[in-house]
Amino acid sequence: MIKKNKNGQEVIKLDGHDFILEEPSHEVIREALFYVRYNDSIGNVMEVEFVDDYVTFGPRNEGWGKDSPRRVRHDLPEDVGEWRLEILTATPEDFAPFLNDIRVRRDRWHWMTDIMTGSKLMVRPAVKAVIEELDEEMNYFFPMKVFDRDTGELISDEYRYWVPRRRLWFVPKKSLKERWDEGKRETVPFVGPFSDEEKAWEFQNNAALREFLGELAFWGLSGSLSDVAFSNPVFHRLKSEGFTGLVENTATGHWDRNYFQNIGHFGDLIAAEKEAICHI
Structure with missing residues (x-):
């Protein structure tokens, strides 16, 4: 029997948390300089x-x-500070050891989203087409398959693993204690690499870094290939297409985050950033 909440949405409860079947939405809830996909909303389901x-x-x-x-290093503007930009330059064979087909519950196939996580980020063909349009030659895509976990039968071979080639690394010169003593730590209401308190402070307060990141369509953080950041215009475009797998976080702290949400925000836009985005 399918369980539904008071709003008529299909719900599955796991470990005390409610997971809600996502319906396509074109709405962006909150304006931000950039958005990060920090978690998968349906992997457990x-x-x-x-x-x-x-x-x-x-x-x-x-x-x-x-x-x-x-990993080819590229120069950043000097005032960006303690950050390093690398562009991945590798063959499919180089990535082969890290790419893995997956098995899922076939009876919940209708829960599968356009963007989700297997061993890495997975995207359907329509998402891949938009990514390539917006950020030509700066992303890798690798074939993968989805099987029935009970029978072993092939369910789908439409997905592709997606690896954004731009990688940002934080390389602070001061110790963790020194930075924390200076107040350079900030908490955000979600988990994952982007929630690191030092990096979060940089994303919120480093003006030069914010200006640089605001111009990147897609990028990843360090070696994590299951998380990705989107610029404001790019996120709006993805939402305008009605793609699923992009559910914005509405929590105010770790303790009350919703486990079916997986998009975090960095920085309410300041006036200059709003003006710049309007001209993109």
Whole structure:
């Protein structure tokens, strides 16, 4: 029996949390300089399993160290400060160890979103087309398959793993204690790499960094390939298409966050940023 809440939405309760079946929405709830997808809203609902052993991607993997030719460093404006920009330059074979087909519950197939997480970010063809239109040649896409976890039958081969090639690394010169003593820490009401208190402070307060990030369509943080940031115009475009998998966070703290929400915000727009965005 399908359970519904008072608003008539299909709901599945897991570990005391309500997961709500997402309906396509064109609405952007809150204006921000950029948005981050920090979590997957339905992985637990779909009971995602990996077909093969899971291998974590990261700079400690052989051939992926900081001097690897697969990570090409690019200069940033000097006033951006303690940040490093890298562009991934690698072949499909280089990524092959980290890409994994998945198994899910077929009876909940209608819960699958246009953007979701398997071993990495997954997107349907329509999303891939928009990403390529907005950010040509700055993203990788790799084939993957979705199987029935009970029968092993193929459910879909339409998804592609998506890896944004731009990677931002925070390389502070001062110690954690020194930065915290200076008040350079900030909490945000969501989890994941973007919620790190030092980085969050930078995203909220480093004006030069904000100006730079506001001009990037898509980018990722350090070695995390399951999270992505979107500029304001890009997020509006994705929402205008009605893509699912982009549910904005409405919580005010970690303690009351909704587990079916997965989009965080950085920075209410200041006047100059609003004006710049209007001209994009």
